[in-house]
Amino acid sequence: MAAQTILQKLEILADAAKYDASCASSGTAKKNSLGGKGIGSTEGMGICHAYAPDGRCISLLKILLTNHCVFDCHYCVNRKSSNVARARFSPQEVVDLTLAFYRRNYIEGLFLSSGIVKNSNHTMEQIVEVARILREEHDFRGYIHLKTIPEADAEIVHQAGLYADRVSINVELPTDSGLTRLAPDKDARQIEGAMGKVKSDLVEAKDARKRFRHAPRFAPAGQSTQMIVGADAATDADIVGKASRLYDNFRLRRVYYSAFSPIPDASAVLPLKRPPLIREHRLYQSDWLMRFYGYKPSDVMQATEADGNLPLDIDPKLAWALKFREAFPIDVNRASKEQLLRVPGLGVKAVGKILASRRHRALRLDDVALLTQSITKVRPFICTVDWRPVTLTDRADLRSLLAPKSEQLELFAA
Amino acid sequence: MTALQHVKLGTYYVVHLPEPDDFDFWRERARALVQSDVPPDRIAWVEPGGSGDLFAHGERRMPVPPMDAKPVRANRRFVSLARNAILHSDPERFALLYRLLWRLQSSPRMMEDKADSDVRRVEELDKNVRRDSHKMHAFVRFRLVESEDEEVGEHYVAWFEPEHHILRANAGFFMRRFSNMRWSILTPRGSLHWDGETMSEGPPAERHDAPGGDPMEDLWRTYYASIFNPARLKIGAMLKEMPKKYWKNMPEASLIPELVAGAQGREAKMVEKGALEFEERPDTLAAIDKAIHACRKCPIGSLDNHAVMGEGPQDAALMIVGEQPGDQEDQIGRPFVGPAGQLLDAHLEKTGIDRRAAYVTNAVKHFKYVQRGKRRLHQNPGAKEIDTCRWWIESERAIVKPKLVLAMGASAARGMLGKTVSISKVRGSPIPLEDGSELWVTAHPSYLLRLEGSAREEQARLFDADLAAVKTRLEELA
CATH class of the missing domain: 3.20.20.70 (Aldolase class I)
Structure with a gap:
């Protein structure tokens, strides 16, 4: 050769x-x-x-x-x-x-x-x-x-x-x-x-x-x-x-x-x-929760389903929140940093912004919307001056409301 | 208001900036304007090439701040944001920054209010600029120009099209990284040249001023194509970090369409080549029997032969595993019926193990041979063939659930352990298996058949000793 x-x-x-x-x-x-x-x-x-x-x-x-x-x-x-x-x-x-x-x-x-x-x-x-x-x-x-x-x-x-x-x-x-x-x-x-x-x-x-x-x-x-x-x-x-x-x-x-x-x-x-590739993604998400969001390994394990695996259709943070609904809603104007970090849809940066901004104004839902990626995801878990999710956290179909809609993969357009 | 003495009421000030990224100039003018109490809506900021004519009637002379003017306040956060945001290509940036500075004088902690629209906007500009700089660090591609002149040596030249006025601000990054290299970065907004000692700036350039290729790019494209794993296509993730607008100046990007188009085919080929896609595990011995007859996952299955299924009670405590069916087994369709099988039977009887109570099978399900005239000569299965066939032996084990497995010969041992072991080293003591059962390893009876004289006697003795140990252990486990 x-x-x-x-x-x-x-x-x-x-x-x-x-x-x-x-x-x-x-x-x-x-x-x-x-x-x-x-x-x-x-x-x-x-x-x-x-x-x-x-x-x-x-x-x-x-x-x-x-x-x-x-x-x-x-x-x-x-x-x-x-x-x-x-x-x-x-x-x-x-x-x-x-x-x-x-x-x-x-x-x-x-x-x-x-x-x-x-x-x-x-x-x-x-x-x-x-x-x-x-x-x-x-x-x-x-x-x-x-x-x-x-x-x-x-x-x-x-x-x-x-x-x-x-x-x-x-x-x-x-x-x-x-x-x-x-x-x-x-x-x-x-x-x-x-x-x-x-x-x-x-x-x-x-x-x-x-x-x-x-x-x-x-x-x-x-x-x-x-x-x-x-x-x-x-x-x-x-x-x-x-x-x-x-x-x-x-x-x-x-x-x-x-x-x-x-x-x-x-x-x-x-x-x-x-x-499924998404499983790897969910594991990385849980890794993030432990490294930056103050979750303990036991918290992540609580978010797993009966078979010991994390749900694939929703992220582990949302999975945890849905299992522990009694911990919500959280008042964004009063809650501690640790509590805010548990809200699905609020990232580390958004939490930082909320903590800084609430010293200047009592946050309304519209204000929170400006500071986060998606208010729809956050809304069921928080209270603001003008918002309280009354019955939302008790709804049995909350998971399906919040789970991302399955999308057809976009074909590559070169 | 003292400022009124210095500012003509209703005057419209026009500030021309010498360079689009000149923060110090902006800061100095902004300071004087704030001290002179000129509100944001009375100033037009014009950058080079901007539409300054609209403000032809504005006042170009700067106001003179009063002697007793208060110092201008700006916290560190504002200054660092402004330094970056001023590099943005948005023509409104100077006015935005001035408005913020103006407001900061009465509410010094305003920058903390992330819900304020001006604060949000300046953070957005800052973020865009930082991203553009980061992408410049990442996506600039140098091409080598070799000079005839020995003294000049190698010169690396890049063509890059930044979105914002970031070139000068990023000179330091490239200088620190390539300090002992002669390089130039050419952009439509200006150019940078480093000769190993000093940095100089040049006028805007065009694409054809930069070299059109570099021999090393073939290697780089090869690397790019090879490191990509077609089994995990995630186009969205790629586009998010490497938007198409950057592709035209990256040599590797030309490969993307074909890599994507070929990905599914390549993945399918990978799977097919590995013959990996087994179905669900069969859950009855009959199903395994049926499946192994159709198995062509290794070349042995494609020879002219028949699969030989294991035999014995489905709840046997002992499982005996041989290498593969031989010529006679292949014809009759039962394991261990040829010469080696007869020898095995003799030794089992001698030790007092009832073959009918054991489940007897092989690590490899088909007979591997080479044709020599009319005879089919036995050939040892390869490691890969044994590994492929582990699928079946493991399926049998999952159903029979023996307490003890006796593997005869190196192939059988590999079929159980997944690695090749030396029989002389592992025989005589149990190896724990994952499911709690244990494995004993001994020689294959055909090995005894090939020996003669005292060597055969010695091996037969060892073989009997192994069988006796298995018998004792089985009684303990029962």
Whole structure:
């Protein structure tokens, strides 16, 4: 077979990386290339340089170093027993590609992952080598996200953290039994052990920087992880519970959810239908509720239906409100911030605006309408000077009144 | 009112701004006008290229504020909003900002009132400008111009069409990011040039002043097409963040229509290629029997052979799993009836396990072979074939619910565990399965058939020992 061109390799290795959900480039330390020899900057806010027709942000060059793999995880397109085309980049090729894309302002940086070749340590060393060349030889100051391999030695993983803005280890599946079944070569305890080590490295580095100004940074954008939704029998309640334990135990910046999607050359132990994409969306919404709205995991679990899953037709916040109608209506002119955040249809920004504005005027329904996206959604749950939803919250058909009307997807008009 | 001495009653002031984004100029004029007590409706603000002629009769000289004029008050929130909002292309922005400044003098905390229409409008302008700047950071695409002159080196040039007057305000971002690169950003409102040390501004440019392509764009388009997952088309989400107006200057955007059009076909192909779409699990053994005969999910099913269903009581406590049917099993249609089956029967009898009480089946349902003359030679199933067939063995297990599964050989073990294990390492002790039952692994009887002499004796002994352990365990579980 003739040697593959860079273009062919890129096609294979980007294709192989697309099942990773994360492409974030935000929340890292500020840096720029003034006074340096190279290029690159990160200014806090992530930048999406393009959007693919799947609606996902393209912020980083997200590729695998290689999709050869000695592991045989059933949900993974690159598993050993799969028949996909294989390719392998050298570290230098990845470096050149990253810099060429970065100079043209296509990307914020690199997100590098890899199949396991030879063994975990060898693979991890190759990944770290890419980051080293970028940082040390090219003084690259853009964003680098490295996927670390839980089975690799802690010392090499630590190296990765010194070069990268963010490191991540995928927990892959929300339950241990799912992992045993679908990823027979992986071990839940080893994965969590590796996450624990990264966490202590993060804490240590932060502590050192408090005392020594020039102490090296360690993954300033923290660590994240990803769970595949819908490949095993875990319910949303299981997933939310797992996510909140991960947030608590490992101080994760983000838990990403990736709806299991049909992959070429899949294995037969996988489920038969792909989960609705909306399920992933509902999980992200619940993630938001826990991170920004003061919901506890138990609150989110209360919003699930009898089968342990969040309703698909309405968002989890509305689901919670419909279950706890006695908590409403809430008086927007008096209620606390925490109470306002529980009102379906009021976001963090709207609540902030209400709190600021009500110091100046007693809010009427029209005023609230100006501050929110949709007053129809909010109205049944609030009181204003001139509005009280009398019987609305008691109506049995409230859910159907508020659930979004199902729409036919608009055909693409080019 | 002292101001009346300085302002001619009814005078209409016209302020010409030197640049559309000159905040400092606006601030200085606005301050003087407020101090001179000129109400908002007596001022016209005219930007370059604006319709200044309408106000030909207005007073162009600025009023002089009285000596005792109060300092103009504006909180930090207003200043930061105004600095950004002034970059907006709305010609009314200067008047809006002045009106706000004017009102702030009597109600200093007005900016907090988010329901006020002026406050809302200025926040909207600010938001639009911030979005436009953000999109500029994101969507500017540089193209490389290689110079003949060695000294000049590489020069990266971009053509961008911002909606608002944001070019100058964003020079810093590109300078900090590409500080060691020579670059230019050309726009219809002006241009920026950075040579690695200094920033200079140039006149408005046109599209053809910028290069028409870059060899790297092929790679970028390849990346864009490959990273897109056709199984999750969400056009609305894409359009919301990357509206069509930006597409014309983004090399990758030309691919979007074909990617979208091809998406459903590609997804269907992915599924078909993986032969993933199994139906619901069959819930009776008879249904499985019927389904496996039609199964063509791996190449073995397409050979000239017949599926062989497991046999035994539906409530058996023991399930024995072999590799795949052999030549005789394929012809007769029952598992373990050939030479290996006879050897198995002998060993089971010796150990005291009743084969009729066990459910006997195979990890792979069809016979895999190669034709050699008249003979069909057995071939080991591949890992992928075993994995594909796990669907059926798992369906059988879900119905029979054995307490103990005995997997004979590496293929059977893989069929149960999903990974390849070494028999010598795992034999002799139970492996817990997800449903609470346990798995024991031993060699396949056909392995014994291939050995001779002392090696065969040794393996037969180990095989018997495994069977004996299974028997003991079964009695414990009963």
